[in-house]
Amino acid sequence: MPRIALCQLNSGDDPEENVKAVHTGAAAAAEAGARVVVFPEATMARFGRPLGPVAEPLDGPWASGVASVAAEHDVLVIAGMFTPADDGRVRNTLLITGLGQHLGYDKIHLYDAFGFAESDTVAPGSSPVTFTADGVVFGVATCYDLRFPELFRRLADDGADVVAVPASWGAGPGKREQWEVLVRARALDSGCWVAACGQADPAATGTEVNPKAPTGVGYSLVADGFGRIAGQAGAGAEMVVVDVDPEVAGKARVATGTLANRRL
Template sequence: MTTIALCQIPVAPDPAANLKRVREALARAEGADLAIFPEATLTRYGRRITGLAEPLDGPFVSGVAEAGDGRVHNTAVAIDASGELKAAYRKIHLFDSFGARESELVAPGSEPTVVELAGVRVGLITCYDIRFPELARALVDQGAELFAVIAAWGSGPLKEDHWITLVRARALENTMWTAAVGQAPNPAESSDGFGVGRSMLVDPLGVVRADLGTAPGVQVVELDPEATAAARATLPCLEHRVLQVNRS
C-alpha cells in the first residue's frame, strides 16, 4: 500500500502565505508516503505571475520557473522525502479556452514526465492537460503507475462536471489510479473564478474512492497496487490497443 495526501489548499497572491499553507498541510499529512498540492501553489494566476515566478532552485521550489521570452513555465515539481528535486514537468497544453489566454504569460513545455516517488512511478498531468487523453497514454507507455493531476480549475457552467468526468475517464480508460488535486475556492482573496476544489482519488475502474468537496482540507488515502492488477485482468484494454500514437 502507498498512502497519498490530497492537499486541497486555497492559494493566495502572496507566495509567503502559500508557503505557510503548504507547511501546515504537510504537518497534517504526516505519515503519508506522497503529498500532492494544486497547480500554481506559488501564487494565484494573473498577470503578476511573471514578476513572482522563481527558478527551480529558488526559495519556493514551485510550479512556475523562468522562460527566455518574458513568459514563465507552468512547472510541476516532484521532490522526494530527502528534499531532492527529482523531476520538473512543464505544462504542455496551455489554457487558451473559455476566454482565457494562458499562452500570453506562459510558455509551453513539450515532454511528458514520469518520476518515481515513494516507490511509485508517477505520471504528471497539469490542469488543462487532463482534456488530452494522448498525454495520459504517453505516460502509460513510460511506465506510469499513478496519475498525479494538479489543477487550478476555473469555475463556470458545467466546469465542475467536466473536471469530474475527465478525471474519472483518464483513470478508467487507462485502468490507472488517479490522484487529482485542485485549489480550494478562495473568494476572500480573489474573484477570478479559479478553484472548484473536488480533489479526488479515483481507482483503476473509474470509481471515486475519495472526494474532498469544496472546502480546504487534507485527506490521506491509500493506493492498492493489487487493485490495478485485478482491474487489468478484468478489463485488459491496454493490451487490446490497436492504434498507436506516433509522437515523432
Template sequence: MKVAAVQFTSTGDTNGNLERATELIRRAAGEGARLIVLPEATAQSFDSGRLDTQASDFDGPFATGLREVAEELEVTVIAGMFRPADAVERDGKTINRVSNTALITGPGIHRGYDKIHTYDAFDYKESDTVRPGTDLVTFDLDGVTVGVATCYDVRFPEQFRDLARAGAQVIAVPFSWADGPGKREQWRLLSAARALDSTSYIVAAGQSRPGGEAAAGEASGPTGLGHSVVVGPTGARLEEAGYEDEILYADLDMAEVEKARKALPIL
C-alpha cells in the same frame, strides 16, 4: 502507499503560500501520507497579477523551502509553481513567459513537470504568458511509478495513456479549475475518465473555491472550484472533496492496478 491531496486557496503572496503549504504538508505527513499533492499555482494564484514577477527556479526560495520540509519529513511533495521561461513578442509588446511547473521534491528528487497543454480555450490563451512543456515525467516512490500531469492536460487522454505505458501506476494532477455552469460536472467526468483510460490511480489536488460553497456554480476564472479527488484504476471515485479547504487521504493498492490492466488491457 498512502497519499494525500491537499486542497486550499493560494494567494498572490508567494512567501505566505509557502508557509501555508508547509503547514498542510506537515499535517498530511503526520497522517502517514508518503505522496502529498498540492494544487496548481500553489506558489502564486492565477488571479493575483503578473506571474513572471515572482517566478523562480528550482533553486529559488519556494522550491527549496518545500524541498527542505519534504526531506525533513521524508515524504515526496508535488506542488504548482512558476519558473522563468522565455520572452515572446505579442502585439508589439515583449512578454516574459513562465513555465507552469509541477514541482516534485523530496528525498533524492528535486525536479518538475512543465504543463504540456496550456489552457488556450474559452477566449483565454494561457500560452501568451506560459510556455508549453514538451516532456512527460514519471518518477519512482517506494517502488511505485508516479506520473504527473496538470489541470487542462486532463482533457487529453493520450497523455495519460502514454504515462501509463511509461510505467505510471499513479498519476498526480495538480489543478486550478475554473468554476461556472457545468464546470464541476466536466471536471468530475474528465478526472474519472482519465483514470479509466489509463487504468491508473488519479490523485488530483485543486484550489478550493474562493468564497466556498456559497459561490458554487458562479464563473470564477482559473481560481478553483475545489473537488479534489482520488480515483481508482476502474474510474471509481474513492475520495472526493467539496468546495472548501480539505485534505483527502487514500491508501493505494498497486494490486488493483494490475488487476484492472489484466481485465481491461486497453494499453
C-alpha cells in the same frame, strides 16, 4: 502501498505565505501517515496576478523552501509553481521534491479555452515526467492536461501506476461535473490511479480572486483504474487521504484491455 494526501486550499498572491501553507498541509499529511502530498496547480501564486515577477528556477528560494518542508516531514511534495521561460513568458511547472527527488514537469497543454488564453503568458512544456517514490512509479499532469487521454496512456506506457494532477480548475456552468468525469475517465483510459488536487472554491472559503482567472472549484478526488472514486473533498479547504494499491492498476488494465487493445 503509498498513502497519498490531497491538500485542497486557496493559494494567495504572496509566494512566501504560500510556502507556509505548504508547511501546514505537509505537516498534517505526515501526521496522517501520507508519504506523497499533492497540492494544487499555482500553489506558489494564484492565477489572476502577474506571474513573471514570481517565477523562479527549481533551485530558487521558493522550491528550496518547499524541499526543506518535504525533508522535515519525510514526504514527497508535488506543488504547482512558475519557472522562467526563455521567451519572456513563464512555464507552469509542477515541483516534485522529497524522498530523494527534486525535479519539475512543465505543463504541456495550455488552457486556451473558455475565453482564457494561458499561452499569452505561459510557454508550453513538451516532455512527460515519471518518477519513483517508495517503489511505485508516478506520473504527473496539470489541470487542462486532463482533457488529453494520450498523455495519461503515455504515462502508463512509461510505467506509471499513479498520476498526480494538481489543478486550478476554472469555474462555470457544468465545470465541476466535467472535472469529476475527466478524472475518472483518465483513470479508466490508462488503468492508473488518478489523484487530482485542485484549488478550493474561493466562494466557499471567502477568498477574493480575479473573477476572470481560473481559480478553483474544489472537489479534489482520487479515482482508481476502474474509475471508482476512492476519496473526495468538498468545495472548501480540506485534506483527503487515500491509500493507493498499485496492484489495482494492473488488474484494471487486464480487465478493461484499454491499453492492450489499442489500434491507434
